[in-house]
Amino acid sequence: RAGKPPPQEQSHHSHSGAHPTPPTEASTAATAAVRRKMAPALSPLVRSLMRTALSVYRALALWVLWVRRLLARGGGTSTLAEQRVASGQAWDEFCDTLKAAGATLVAPGAPQDPLNQAEGYRYLSRLLRAGLENFIECADPEGAPQLCAIANGSRAARICIGSDNPDNLYENATLDGSLEYVVTGTRGTVGYLGFGTQSGQYGGKGGLRTVDYLEAEQLVYDDAAAGGPSGGERGFTILLSATRPADAPNWLQLVPEPREAMFIVRQTFGMRASEQPARLSIARRHGAGEPSSRGGGGGGPTPLSAAKLDEGLQATAVLVAGASAMFAKWAAGFQQHTNQLPLFDQRRSNEAGGDPNIRYYHSYWRLPPGFVLRVTAHPPACRCWNFQLNNHWMESLDYRHHPVHTNSTLARPNASDPSLYTRGSSCRARPGHVHDTSCTRAAGTRCSSRTPTRTPTALSVAISSAPSATSRARCASDGSASPRTPTATRCRTRRQTSSRSTSSCAAASEERTLLKCGVVWALVRMKRTNLYRNLFRSDPCSTNDLSVSYVSSSVSTSTAIYLYLCLTARAPGVV
Secondary structure: OOOOOOHHHHHHHOOOOOOOOOOOHHHHHHHHHHHHHHOOOOOHHHHHHHHHHHHHHHHHHHHHHHHHHHHOOOOOOOOHHHHHHHHOHHHHHHHHHHHHHHHHHHOOOOOOOHHHHHHHHHHHHHHHHHHHHHHHHOOOOOOOOOOEOOOEOOOOOOEOOOOOOOOEEEEEEEEEOOOOEEEEEEOOOOOEEEEEEEEEOOOOOOOEEEEEEEEHHHOOEOHHHOOOOOOOOOEEEEEEEOOOOOOOOOEEEOOOOOOEEEEEEEEEOOOHHHOOOOEEEEEEOOOOOOOOOOOOOOOOOOOOOHHHHHHHHHHHHHHHHHHHHHHHHHHHHHHHHOOOOOOOOHHHHHHOOOOOOEEEEEEEEEOOOOEEEEEEEEOOOOOEEEEEEEOOOOOEOOOOOOOOEEEOOOOOEOOOOOOOEEEEEEHHHOOOOOEEEEEEEEEOOOOOOOOOOOOOOOOEEEEEEEEOHHHHHHHHHHOOOOOOOHHHHHHHHHHHHHHHHHHHHHHHHHHHHHHHHHHHHHHHHOOOOHHHHHHOOOOOOOOOOOOOOOOOOOOOHHHHHHHHHHHOOOOOOOO
């Protein structure tokens, strides 16, 4: 970035720790009123009639086109992708899969209140935007690969996924694992810079596993960078291929099968306003020579084809359905250790595309009204660390306008113990959030060699519920017992626990009944498809969260995803 950073980043990352004032109830109500005025004037009846009319017209038009192609048979041949696009089948499957992805929002453990449901559907729409940008607009691994941001919570139209780090700048490029690429760039001054290659995709068979990883400290820098056009910044070159070329100063491995691959860049800032990000570019590499120009060989971007569109739509739909299902399953599992911070399984993280040099501490948090969580931690020896709050769908909360995270640069150690940090998190960090997910990272926990060191000791974290200042003031004003009183606290906790246990049992019983009905319905729908045979032939002990035997051209994807959610639901006795 050149010049003065945006005001929102200055206020959030200022060393003083000052944050913008959260919106008041009056301003929120005014904003809602403006949005209501801007809302479409069409009534539900008109929208329903319009949708019905368009559906009938499309069905008739497709039937006419099918008859014409049938009568003109023999005039030429077309590929399967061309037939799928021309007949509308590719679009139908794409829309059906998006519709089926909504099953994630009613999966066991998902909150059903209007606010979290609204955030959930917005989350699906963000995944849709990310998929379209990544797999259609920026997906040209053969002609003109380019870096884009599939997850970026700093831009105006936010895209958040998988507990995205507020301190990170994520960039990624869609690749073909059987080809070779070259990445060039300058180091910048960002605190942490890492590069990785990944195989597969979210929701695909095998998931999105990390193949190779390289940190900035491991790079061999170009001697000619000093005094060059970059103003003396250190330059570097990284080659991406299945086998290491002899002339490669830096190399990351690709896997030829499956051909779907991704190059990812993570830049972690301590203070964005005072750090310069790395500047990077990527291009195809032909043989042992340098790439001649963007697009590889001067041919420019590859023209759009029916096959590219079909593959892009399928990949986007799988991202929306697969990623949302995977992270919803994670969030449901985190509820088993609410208000704790255990070390997350590193292998599971790597299989989902996580950084192998980062140790993650994922969990779930829940607060009664007027209470805060106080997190006290001794961070391990590492390059940097951070703590953040997410919503249930594992999206980082809006850190542009709310103080929802801290890091090793912004945080202040305790005066009595410099190695000890305390962080208080309140439900007021985001209006309406009283339970959601959280994440703590310790980055740079691996040495400079390619062999990992032993896993660091688990964070010494104590999380305790404590009454906030608002709660204490309210108790004092109405003459009720102080929240600090042990007896009052124990009685309130006992009543809350009893109430939650009763409601949880009733909800679990209802979920089991609905899931059993769903499994029967899905099996009836799939009785005549290949999925019915392939599903139970797959490995039931697979560690992959999204082992997808449902990826088949002859399978109804919406039915398969619905069945997958039923079979993997956290409800005893369903499977």
